[in-house]
Amino acid sequence: QLQLVESGGGLVQAGGSLRLSCAASERTFSSYAMGWFRQAPGKEREFVAAINGRDNIIYYKDSVKGRFTVSRDNAKNTVYLQMNSVKAEDTAVYYCAARLGNAGTSRYVYDYWGQGTQVTVSS
Numbered sequence: 001q002l003q004l005v006e007s008g009g010g011l012v013q014a015g016g017s018l019r020l021s022c023a024a025s026e027r028t029f030s031s032y033a034m035g036w037f038r039q040a041p042g043k044e045r046e047f048v049a050a051i052n053g054r055d056n057i058i059y060y061k062d063s064v065k066g067r068f069t070v071s072r073d074n075a076k077n078t079v080y081l082q083m084n085s086v087k088a089e090d091t092a093v094y095y096c097a098a099r100l101g102n103a104g105t106s107r108y109v110y111d112y113w114g115q116g117t118q119v120t121v122s123s
Helices: none
Strands: 004-007 010-013 018-024 032-039 046-051 058-060 068-073 078-083 092-100 117-122
Touching: 004 092, 018 032, 018 092, 018 117, 032 068, 032 078, 046 068, 046 078, 058 068, 078 092
Parallel strands: 010 117
Antiparallel strands: 004 018, 018 078, 032 046, 032 092, 046 058, 068 078, 092 117
16 A cells, blocks of 8 residues: 655745655555645645656646646655745645556546645745
């Protein structure tokens, strides 16, 4: 059973930066596509970014393009989300997710989820 643990959340001022990390428990990490999702209070969980396991095909939510960067280090079993120029509307709990095969933008195609890390942007 793949386990995912996010870290790096916290309080940041608008315009600032944060880097989230998600560490996976399995050595076959490169077989998994990884996604980042977020959920704000009272809203549904939404897609933020995703990256394939080996060919680094990447997808982004339109509103984060140019500000957020997803990357992975398969040797460290870790995926990252670099968040720059953050805005108040980026405030949410951020989750990483994994699935075997290619990345997707729907939360329903991911089989494994971390516990989430809170990101709060102050204006």
